[in-house]
Amino acid sequence: MVEVNFENFPALIDAMGGVTYTGGCIVLLLDGGFSRGGYTLRLRAGTHPLNGKQAVALARTRENLCATNETDIQREEHQQALFNDMKSRLLSPSSFLRLPLIAWNAPPAIISDMSGPTLLGMFAALAVSGTPPTRVLRPTGTITLPDGEDGLTVSAEDRRAAVAQFMSG
Numbered sequence: 001m002v003e004v005n006f007e008n009f010p011a012l013i014d015a016m017g018g019v020t021y022t023g024g025c026i027v028l029l030l031d032g033g034f035s036r037g038g039y040t041l042r043l044r045a046g047t048h049p050l051n052g053k054q055a056v057a058l059a060r061t062r063e064n065l066c067a068t069n070e071t072d073i074q075r076e077e078h079q080q081a082l083f084n085d086m087k088s089r090l091l092s093p094s095s096f097l098r099l100p101l102i103a104w105n106a107p108p109a110i111i112s113d114m115s116g117p118t119l120l121g122m123f124a125a126l127a128v129s130g131t132p133p134t135r136v137l138r139p140t141g142t143i144t145l146p147d148g149e150d151g152l153t154v155s156a157e158d159r160r161a162a163v164a165q166f167m168s169g
Contacts, residue, residue, distance in 0.1 A: 003110070005110070006059070008109040009052065009056050010052025010055070011108070011109065012105040013052035014051055014105075015098060015104070016090065016098060017094065018051050019049075019082055020049055021043070021082060022046065022048075022081070023081065024045045024067060025044055025066035026061065026066055027041070027066045028058075028061045029065070030057055030061075041061075050082075058078055059079045062075060071139075071152070072139075072152055073136055073139070076136055137154045137158055137159070138158075140153060140155040140158060
C-alpha cells in the first residue's frame with residue numbers, strides 16, 4: 001500500500017523543481033479562498049508551472065468555478081496528470097542534481113507499509129518498464145456520505161471485471 005500525505009507533499013514537489021500542468025481553466029477557492037483565510041488558485045487554459053502548494057490545491061479541487069459541471073472523475077484526471085509529470089521529472093537528467101533534496105522530502109510525503117528496498121524496487125520497475133495508462137472506473141450511482149456530501153459508486157460487477165482484468169495482466 002502506498003498513500004500520499006498531502007500535508008508534506010508540497011515540499012516533495014518543490015524539491016523536484018515543481019510540476020507542469022496542462023489543462024483547461026481552473027478557478028478554485030479552498031477553504032473559502034484567500035479572502036477568507038484559505039487558498040485561491042487561478043489558471044487559464046494552457047500549460048502552467050506549479051509549485052508544491054499550487055499542485056496540491058489542484059489535486060484537492062472538488063469545485064472548479066471555471067467548469068462547474070466537473071466531477072470527481074476530472075479531479076482524478078488532474079491528479080493523474082500531476083503524478084505523470086512528477087514521474088517525468090524524476091526520470092529526467094536534471095533530477096540527478098536534486099536527488100538528495102528529493103530523497104529527504106519523499107519519506108514524509110509517501111506513507112507505505114512497504115520496506116525501503118521494496119519501494120525502491122517498485123519505483124525502479126516503473127522507471128524501466130513504464131506504467132500502463134490509467135483506467136478510471138465510471139460511476140454507476142451515487143450515495144450520501146456520512147458528512148452529508150454526495151459520493152459516487154461503481155457497480156460490483158464493474159469492480160469485479162476491473163479486478164479480473166488487472167489480475168490477468
